[in-house]
Amino acid sequence: MTDELRYLSQQVARQRLDRRSFLGRAGALGVTAATANTLLSSAVMAQGAIKGGTLKVAVEGGSSSDSLDPALVTNSTGTIVNRLWGEPLVELDPEGGLDMRLASEMSATPDAKTWTFVIRDGVTFSNGKALTADDVLATLERHAGEDSKSGALGILSGISSMRTEGNAFIIELDGPNADLPFLLSDYHLMIQPNGGKDDPTAMIGTGPYVVKSAEMGVRFVAEKNPNYWDPNIGHAATIEVTVINDDTARVAALQSGQVHMCTRVPPKVASLVSRMPGVEVHSVPSAGHYVFIMHANTAPFDNKDLRLALKHAINREEMVDKILFGNGSIGNDSPINDAYPLYRAAEQRNYDPDKAAFHFKASGHEGSVLLRTSDNSFPGAPDASQLFQQSAKAAGISLEIKREPNDGYWSEVWNKQPFCTSYWSGRATQDAMYSTAYLTSADWNDTRFFNEQFDQLLFAARAELDDEKRTQMYFDMGEMVRDDGGLICPMFNNFIDATSDKVAGWGPSKGFGLMNMYAPVKMWVTG
């Protein structure tokens, strides 16, 4: 029986049998669909990537007002296009480690303050110029410069100086940071000739593809870069990226076979889409989370009992069920989950109306609590707010919901009003997440979490190269945020993408959805 199955799966891999018939025949042999699928994907992998063909991608989140400058990319479309023509020094690997891209080696001094990256030999830009350490230096100078508008400006703030020595690029930091390489995997930091200082929007890089046509917010066409250095990625001869912001239209494009993969299947329809013939849905856990944030320094939220009351008054399972339709996992009032390296789980906080009522009484707060929300703070935020209102009511806490317009939410409400809904898409490391939003001095400290002990631990963890000790430190910091902070984190959302059975090569990843936005260059067209 197994021989028969193996034979059949090889037939599929060689395209002599289609996937549907295979699953049917596997079922007849008494094999579950899940096993059959696994068998099939390993057979397809073993067969190896097929080169050539045109791979078509539908992406959510692109607009005609976007820029081609990698420093100014803010959405999925820009990230995917960056990954077509450009490459960073290092990239996240599926196991939570690092994949060496344009840096072939890296090393740090024991104090983690000086980092050296050896630049890969024999790599050329798509304009024919050879890649040098000076290009890397110029790129980081452009992003970290004083008048920079780069989205990566914040994460590069700890750099005190940069220089090159032959084919090595050296970064000196103000303070130790064991996570620096993770920060350099940022999607803005595409290495450009002379750092893109001459023409930042030229899309000249070392990536596996060369962009031939770019219509912002509409369509991008890229062809294989014949001089690309890494034979393991970049299989299709041509990649077409189409921006389809309408959810229904995006799924319909996949269903009618006009595209091979699409991002952001709405959670509501994910299970319906997975039943469509020839379509596979990938619901992948992520570090992204949907949150309710309180300013811990503003009345009435400066009262720890009130914060605890609200934290106990939210029903996390219900949120995952009804807002994410099961495509996610429950949160624990810290921004960190097992998507991060060096994570250890803390005791789960559950919905407990009695405890909530107890803390609410202890807080001495009278009357209702005002919660602001909007549609764009996260998908389903107004509904989630109503669920919160209901579960809090059972604990005798009255939540008043104020619906704010999408327009101006990020400038007028978020990080300004004391209690509102919001989202975070997660960062590469715990240090990056905490430094962005929980350090006392952080611009985006949207919970006004001011804790000296926490800050000290954060800096100490940066200098700590022993993983075990760092794990403990991060655990302690997570506890501080969880018990004392202004964050109510009910859920971590999955990335939900879908691919057609005309492409193969899907694999695990860290970072963003669609295989960290690498699916177009890592997957291949099978038929």
Added chain:
Amino acid sequence: MSLVLKLIAQRVSLGILLLFAVSILIFVGTQILPGDVAESILGQSATPENLANLREELGLNEPALSRYFSWLGGIFVGDLGTALTSGTNISEAIGARLGNTLFLAMVAAFISVPIAILLGLLAVRYKDRWPDKLISATTLASISLPEFFIGYLLILFFGVKLGWFPTVATVFPEMTLGARLNAVMLPALTLTLVVLAHMMRMTRAAILNVMQSAYIETAELKGLSSFKIIWKHALPNAISPVVNVVMLNLAYLIVGVVVVEVIFVYPGMGQYLVDHVSKRDVPVVQACGLVFAAIYIGLNMLADILSILSNPRLRHPK
């Protein structure tokens, strides 16, 4: 004839004056929008320092009056400026987008105008009988459905189930005319269903109005067939309101199809405008506003002129 030319010249100069007034309105309107472009570009990722950098670079610190005049000066030489968000040339971007929008509007008009007028004539011919009722009921039903719903229905049946037309109507310069027509078929059909009822009902009403006249009675007494009466005697006299409603719908097809563009991923003006409004990209919004106003004014002017030409009575106002 010189009287006609004079009338036309009058209309054109009035149109230009109106356009000038609109330019002031647009400029003032965009100035009183809440928020500012720098905040909108950076969104959640704004920090005070990169906000300040961006404002400086975008020239947002200059006074409004000097910005208006430099903008107006640019328009006369065909320079609409550069988009604040992406730094691209607005004239070029609008040129391509406007071409796409006009193409889609034209295809939709080529399908819908003849059908609407024909259905209108049929409705008059069979007034108050079942063909009239059927035509009115179906066209009114289609105008009552929201555009996005019609779009989804067409996608479901013609795109997904039957596979006749692509559900994604993205067009690009390298496409052949045939491929282009195939690509825009679903959005064009959606638009047709949206505008059909209005034009059909108007044709029907205008002709019915004329049908009360004495000369129609004369034609009937002459023994002409009823369709010939409608075609030869009623329609030419009803042309003025029909032209007006057709132009109104043409203008709608050009400036009001954002929803259809989004659903079918069609790279037209509407999506371009909305993208930039949401990012407070004022120069683009102003340019789009001006282009739309020019189209509206132009089409209305055309409707006026056609009415005047078609009706000798209007040429000699008392």
